[in-house]
Amino acid sequence: MAAAKNVSDETKNEAMKVAKATQKPGQAKEQTKLIAAGIEKGIAEYKKQHKNKARDRDKARKQDIKAKARTNKTVENDTSEVTAKSTNAHLLPWGLLVISWIGFIGFSLIK
Numbered sequence: 001m002a003a004a005k006n007v008s009d010e011t012k013n014e015a016m017k018v019a020k021a022t023q024k025p026g027q028a029k030e031q032t033k034l035i036a037a038g039i040e041k042g043i044a045e046y047k048k049q050h051k052n053k054a055r056d057r058d059k060a061r062k063q064d065i066k067a068k069a070r071t072n073k074t075v076e077n078d079t080s081e082v083t084a085k086s087t088n089a090h091l092l093p094w095g096l097l098v099i100s101w102i103g104f105i106g107f108s109l110i111k
Contacts, residue, residue, distance in 0.1 A: 007040050011047075015039035 019036035 007044050011040055011043050012036075015043060 015036045018039050019032050022035070023032050
Protein backbone atom coordinates (compact mmCIF):
# COMPACT_ATOMS: atom_id res chain seq x y z
CA MET A 1 0.00 0.00 0.00
CA ALA A 2 2.90 2.39 0.65
CA ALA A 3 3.96 2.10 -3.00
CA ALA A 4 0.42 2.94 -4.14
CA LYS A 5 0.55 6.24 -2.25
CA ASN A 6 3.76 7.22 -4.07
CA VAL A 7 2.29 6.61 -7.54
CA SER A 8 1.26 9.79 -9.31
CA ASP A 9 -2.18 10.36 -10.85
CA GLU A 10 -0.53 10.55 -14.26
CA THR A 11 0.89 7.06 -13.79
CA LYS A 12 -2.47 5.75 -12.59
CA ASN A 13 -4.24 7.22 -15.62
CA GLU A 14 -1.60 5.84 -17.97
CA ALA A 15 -1.90 2.39 -16.37
CA MET A 16 -5.69 2.47 -16.66
CA LYS A 17 -5.47 3.44 -20.36
CA VAL A 18 -3.13 0.54 -21.06
CA ALA A 19 -5.32 -1.86 -19.07
CA LYS A 20 -8.46 -0.75 -20.95
CA ALA A 21 -6.65 -0.99 -24.29
CA THR A 22 -5.73 -4.61 -23.60
CA GLN A 23 -9.11 -5.50 -22.05
CA LYS A 24 -10.66 -8.72 -23.37
CA PRO A 25 -14.37 -8.95 -24.16
CA GLY A 26 -16.32 -10.09 -21.11
CA GLN A 27 -13.56 -9.11 -18.70
CA ALA A 28 -14.85 -7.78 -15.37
CA LYS A 29 -14.03 -4.25 -14.17
CA GLU A 30 -12.30 -5.72 -11.12
CA GLN A 31 -9.98 -7.71 -13.34
CA THR A 32 -9.21 -4.58 -15.35
CA LYS A 33 -8.46 -2.71 -12.12
CA LEU A 34 -6.11 -5.49 -11.00
CA ILE A 35 -4.34 -5.37 -14.35
CA ALA A 36 -4.08 -1.58 -14.04
CA ALA A 37 -2.62 -1.97 -10.53
CA GLY A 38 -0.01 -4.39 -11.89
CA ILE A 39 0.83 -1.99 -14.68
CA GLU A 40 1.14 0.84 -12.12
CA LYS A 41 3.61 -1.23 -10.13
CA GLY A 42 5.56 -1.98 -13.31
CA ILE A 43 5.69 1.69 -14.29
CA ALA A 44 6.70 2.69 -10.77
CA GLU A 45 9.45 0.04 -10.75
CA TYR A 46 10.67 1.18 -14.18
CA LYS A 47 10.80 4.81 -13.04
CA LYS A 48 12.63 3.78 -9.87
CA GLN A 49 15.23 1.82 -11.85
CA HIS A 50 15.58 4.66 -14.36
CA LYS A 51 16.10 7.12 -11.51
CA ASN A 52 18.77 4.88 -9.92
CA LYS A 53 20.57 4.48 -13.25
CA ALA A 54 20.49 8.25 -13.80
CA ARG A 55 21.88 8.79 -10.29
CA ASP A 56 24.67 6.27 -10.93
CA ARG A 57 25.52 7.91 -14.26
CA ASP A 58 25.60 11.30 -12.56
CA LYS A 59 27.91 9.98 -9.82
CA ALA A 60 30.21 8.43 -12.41
CA ARG A 61 30.25 11.67 -14.41
CA LYS A 62 31.11 13.70 -11.31
CA GLN A 63 33.88 11.25 -10.39
CA ASP A 64 35.28 11.54 -13.92
CA ILE A 65 35.24 15.33 -13.66
CA LYS A 66 37.02 15.19 -10.30
CA ALA A 67 39.60 12.73 -11.64
CA LYS A 68 40.26 14.92 -14.68
CA ALA A 69 40.57 17.98 -12.44
CA ARG A 70 43.07 16.14 -10.23
CA THR A 71 45.01 15.00 -13.28
CA ASN A 72 45.06 18.51 -14.73
CA LYS A 73 46.16 19.94 -11.39
CA THR A 74 48.98 17.38 -11.18
CA VAL A 75 50.07 18.14 -14.75
CA GLU A 76 50.00 21.88 -14.04
CA ASN A 77 52.09 21.38 -10.87
CA ASP A 78 54.59 19.22 -12.76
CA THR A 79 54.74 21.77 -15.57
CA SER A 80 55.30 24.65 -13.17
CA GLU A 81 58.07 22.69 -11.40
CA VAL A 82 59.75 21.92 -14.73
CA THR A 83 59.41 25.56 -15.77
CA ALA A 84 60.90 26.74 -12.48
CA LYS A 85 63.78 24.26 -12.80
CA SER A 86 64.43 25.23 -16.40
CA THR A 87 64.29 28.93 -15.47
CA ASN A 88 66.90 28.32 -12.77
CA ALA A 89 68.95 26.19 -15.15
CA HIS A 90 68.69 28.93 -17.75
CA LEU A 91 69.94 31.57 -15.32
CA LEU A 92 72.94 29.54 -14.18
CA PRO A 93 75.07 29.85 -17.36
CA TRP A 94 74.26 33.55 -17.70
CA GLY A 95 75.14 34.14 -14.06
CA LEU A 96 78.45 32.33 -14.47
CA LEU A 97 79.18 34.34 -17.63
CA VAL A 98 78.51 37.65 -15.85
CA ILE A 99 80.65 36.62 -12.87
CA SER A 100 83.51 35.54 -15.16
CA TRP A 101 83.39 38.88 -17.05
CA ILE A 102 83.36 40.80 -13.79
CA GLY A 103 86.33 38.73 -12.64
CA PHE A 104 88.14 39.30 -15.94
CA ILE A 105 87.53 43.08 -15.84
CA GLY A 106 88.56 43.21 -12.18
CA PHE A 107 91.72 41.23 -12.89
CA SER A 108 92.55 43.46 -15.86
CA LEU A 109 92.10 46.62 -13.80
CA ILE A 110 94.36 45.34 -11.02
CA LYS A 111 97.22 44.56 -13.42
